[in-house]
Amino acid sequence: MSFISLLWVLLLGSLLGLELIGKVPPTLHTPLMSGANAISGITMLAALTLIVKAEGNVPLLIIGSVSLGFALFNVVGGFFVTDRMLSMFSRKPSNKK
């Protein structure tokens, strides 16, 4: 992958991000922040790559593994906590009896 095409990817990804959340009701700001935050844990892929390519280099394996741990802490925790917040919104308003 040439550097220039990676730059294009960066540019288009940024534009996509700007467009995606043009209008958000304030209610959803915290869940959205938390959800987007979970996605930023995508660095777990970089950590995985590092571990796979470490070729038996133990210090590198350890760094990769710690990095993977941090990333997954972010991803798993982020999605769970977002789901917890959103589950409170989606609860149907109690019908008046």
Place this chain on the structure above:
Amino acid sequence: MNLPVIIKFVIDLLAVLLLALGIKGLSKVKSARDANRLAAFAMSLSVVGLLSYYLGTSGIAIQSWIWIIIGSIIGSLFGSILAKKVPMTSMPETVALFNGCGGMSSLLVALGVAIFPISSGQENFDFFKSLINEVSISVSIFVGAITFTGSIVAMAKLQGLLSTPGWTQSKVRHFVNIVFAVASLIAFLDLINGNTSSIWLLVIVSSLLGIGVTLPIGGADMPVVISLLNSYSGIAAAAAGFVVDSQLLIVAGAMVGAAGLILTQVMCKGMNRSLVSVLFGGSLSAQSTASSGSGEYTNITSCSVEECALTLEAANKVIIVPGYGLAVAQAQHTLREVTKKLEQNGIEVVYAIHPVAGRMPGHMNVLLAEADVPYEQLKEMDVVNPDFPATDVVLVLGANDVVNPQAKNDTSSPLYGMPVLDVQEARTVFVIKRGMSAGYSGIKNDLFDLPNTSMVFGDAKKVLNDLIGELKDLGVGEK
């Protein structure tokens, strides 16, 4: 192109599409929960894609599997435990902590690659390529370190573990931060020059910069900072994507970075602050004590819970204005009991949600949703403001700056221009508050001096509990 490459390409494409749909869906109440799960699914898909690609090409050594499993289990376990246990009031801190760890992860990846260059397959040395590699490593470390230390400081401040030290409010802090920034630049240039050991200097000074930038910022501005740091962690992920040559990382990181910026902007607008003043202005209270903002209260009316209950009983329309005080007192369930009683008596109750009430946009919505308040009763500021003149009673619970009429009337006030809830238009306003201390901005609230405002002093939860008792005695809500 062989099969593993094609499979990975298709999976990556699908993952990007689903992530984009996920972020999009998260911005609508109806679809938000499914969208979050969709994004989570896309993330797992991307892992499957990556692992199957390596299985199909170079293979994955047993040793690698072991470290992958160790890292995954520990990270996921702690993440899910924290996510399940943390109380809703601490949401901002939790997001900050998760975010900081994302930054840490990017930092470690870049550090690992910098210390132990991984074989990229082609061994021929290409100056341009190695330059790009070093730049992306530096950016990843720089942004990752700032994200990590900044988020940890933000979390500690929100938890009350750290206060704003006095010296950080003086001009010295700009000098200190400039020194850190310049040192980072020097380390970066040195690194490009081929001096690998300067990477440690970069790690240290960018970590210090993260602390130095976040420490002076006042608690009220914290949500903006967390949102900005969230954007940074996206940028760090994108930089890590350049380091390991992954388009998926770059796209996802860039999306999060851009989305975080938009959110930050929205929050700044809600508080009538510019990003520049949040980042470089220091805490608002430090400025306002010197300005006209402070002053003595001259016309405070305080009243008992009983009077408050009597007025509520006679009302037709009541608006609740929740704020951070409610969150601190964990009084959302008690509040719900009070409003249930009022509703049973045929009194119309709505909640006025200021965009920045609490410590994070949407903070109040989450809290009230936790207490089973119907979503329809939560009204945003612009919707509810015209309703105040026709309202009998407003209950202000632990909110302060967002109901300060100074923002409308007093051009010299630091709050001037901030959109506020026009509670003073209502017939009677009750402010439930622990004492006469100022809000987060440290500015005197003119509302408290108005003749139609009465103060009910006490902890929000205790006052509301007493209120339930009084309402019971009055026979409200008993059928």
